[in-house]
Amino acid sequence: MRRRDFIQLSGLGLGAILIPSVPVLGDEVSAAQLLEPGADAATKKKMADIALNAARSKGASYTDVRIGRYLQQYLFTREKQVQNIVNAESYGIGIRVIANGTWGFAATSDVSADGIAKCAVTAVAIAKANSKLQKEPVQLAPQKGVGEVSWQTPIRKNAFEIPVKDKIDLLMRVNGAAMANGAGFVTSNLFFINEQKYFASTDGSYIDQDIHRIWPTFTVTAVDKQAGKFKTRDALSSPMGMGYEYLDGIASEKIAGPNGLVSYRNSYDMVEDATAAAKQAKEKLTAxxxxxxxxxxxxxxxxxxxxxxxxxxxxxxxxxxxxxxxxxxxxxxxxxxxxxxxxxxxxxxxxxxxxxxxxxxxxxxxxxxxxxxxxxxxxxxxxxxxxxxxxxxxxxxxxxxxxxxxxxxxxxxxxxxxxxxxxxxxxxxxxxxxxxxxxxxxxxxxxxxxxxxxxxxxxxxxxxxxxxxxxxxxxxxxxxxxxxxxxxxxxxxxxxxxxxxxxxxxxxxxxxxxxxxxxxxxxxxxxxxxxxxxxxxxxxxxxxxxx
Structure with missing residues (x-):
């Protein structure tokens, strides 16, 4: 399933995203496959050059190429149960061109030499077709090529290297802490994303980037059966551009607030927050x-x-x-x-x-x-x-x-x-x-x-x-x-x-x-x-x- 299809189905709502039947954003793979190395920078440069040359030969005045490997791992639990584990990988190439002063774009998962060249030719054809309706040519701000460079999120622990069992154990501890402190129900979730992105353009840039993001979250529900009421409290975590160190205390940094409240910066104690959430959800019932x-x-x-x-x-x-x-x-x-x-x-x-x-x-x-x-x-x-x-x-x-x-x-x-x-x-x-x-x-x-x-x-x-x-x-x-x-x-x-x-x-x-x-x-x-x-x-x- 393509990401755009996922969005159309889920409506981008947080509730929809957190359901355990969340659609796969790419091809389903095993957790081990998420750790397999992708193509190296030299290989991706050769792939990009095929696209750049093919587009230029068909009349493109500008071309950029994005080769992307997108990895996702999502874990969903409720109380004592694991509801779903999603491991997904998506890989392919997108080619954007300007021809006759107009944008054209095409993409393919066929990353063979022929597949890439055909994709580039298609992008130029689309641009030329669009140009018949274009009133003013595209004006690009100048951008000097940066040559061959790389950048990566400065993580200390790759979340994909942490065993799934350890992550589930964490979520079970979160759920257990919430239930032990008065929660009637609790759902907890972990989201991990890794974008391995390669960009090349006719400006002279070949850029290799490795980007990581993490989001731990939960919802705790307290119930007053006699009054027929319930109250919830969601996690006070923040999704971050970090590795698993966000959750294991390596970068631990807490900020004490009024009334015994604790805030987190560059670290997050999920169990501690779930414990507080259960108590606060109960307090909300009589607030x-x-x-x-x-x-x-x-x-x-x-x-x-x-x-x-x-x-x-x-x-x-x-x-x-x-x-x-x-x-x-x-x-x-x-x-x-x-x-x-x-x-x-x-x-x-x-x-x-x-x-x-x-x-x-x-x-x-x-x-x-x-x-x-x-x-x-x-x-x-x-x-x-x-x-x-x-x-x-x-x-x-x-x-x-x-x-x-x-x-x-x-x-x-x-x-x-x-x-x-x-x-x-x-x-x-x-x-x-x-x-x-x-x-x-x-x-x-x-x-x-x-x-x-x-x-x-x-x-x-x-x-x-x-x-x-x-x-x-x-x-x-x-x-x-x-x-x-x-x-x-x-x-x-x-x-x-x-x-x-x-x-x-x-x-x-x-x-x-x-x-x-x-x-x-x-x-x-x-x-x-x-x-x-x-x-x-x-x-x-x-x-x-x-x-």
Missing amino acids: KTVQPGKYDLVLDPNHLGLTIHESVGHPTELDRVLGYEANYAGTSFATLDKWKTKSFNYGSKLVNIVADKTQPNTLGTVGYDDEGVPTKEWDLIKDGILVNYQAIRDQVQILGQNESHGCCYADSWNTIQFQRMPNVSLKPGTEKRSVQDMIRGVDKGIYILGRGSYSIDQQRYNFQFGGQLFYEIRNGEIAGMLDDVAYQSNTQEFWNSCAQLCDKDDYRTFGSFFDGKGQPSQVSAVSHGCPTTRFNGVNVINTGRKI
Whole structure:
């Protein structure tokens, strides 16, 4: 099954992705086959040259080639049972060309010399056919070839080398800890991805990259049978661009929060979090329902990351701004006219948001994007002002710029690369400030942790966000757990209410492992870093009240 078919079936929903019958994303293989070496760089260079030469001989003015081996291992459990184990491999070549000023693309799993050459010829034929409808020729920002280079995620332990039994044992310990502490039900899951990607182009680049990502997660459910109620608490993990060291304590780093809460950075104790989750899910059964009104919100990074993703990450994608995503995922309120004024007030002066694909241990970090552009960091919002977007080689001339931002991506060898969200992160404050310090300054507020349900309009402007855990803040202290909390605002109003930031010692990341975009749909993985942040006077509603 191809990845695009998987997305169409699953709808990209987290619930759909976590079901044990998740479709295979490539050919089913054994766990041992995931460890078999792929083709070496020299072999892939020969394959790429066949494509480059074949496309050039048919009239292509530009060609790039992506040879990809994509490995996935997903494990699913519930209570004492293993529900599913998925091992999948997908391998092939995608060829993109410009001919007669127009894009053409073709892909094949036949990586013989003849198969590759035929694929290149097909890509050129498609470009020439498309050119009959093209009104303006493609304009590519210049990109100097980088020669033969390589990059890899700096992992300490390859997750695919860890025996499946050890991973299942971990999930069983997670489930056991949750059940022993009051959970009625628990599901737990591990996701591992390895992208072995080779890029070559007529610019003179031959780039070999080895990219790893990991996501441990669970859902704990506590039940009150007498009241006929149940409450859940999801994992407070973040998917990461790391190896198995994220789970085994090698890079252990915990941050103590208020009310005995523990947060994790560059490491994750899954059993400890499941233990806390069971206790907190039980506590949610008797938590006080929130009174609607205006509150100062103290938002943990594991929660605020999703708000950044939806209200800043997506609306600053240039293709969305231009309307290219309108049919599928909407447009953006952050239109070019606002950017051109150089004074559009996206947020308060404390709001400095950067895009990057270089931050260590994050999902979007690579050495080069899928157009062979070296990755970098750049400003999106500076001192509250919208200053830039996310754009790739054939877009930046629209902004009057001559250098791609390096954020082009395709989720498989058989899908065409296009602009995808890089890591988008809120910079920490410069003044020394802990979460406890921030809470002490709040008279009437709510401390929110974890990703919950959310809704945002087609222009990424009006929104509503829930969470996993809610704690009332009264006169500078945590006063107990709340329930039925969601906040409503619009993007500009919300970010202009940003009043305080914790410092770099509290900076952590949230991640989206399966972020959807495009037609046909593709998924990508992206992180969002930030410190705990305070927003003043935000409207809070009670989601449990009947209208």
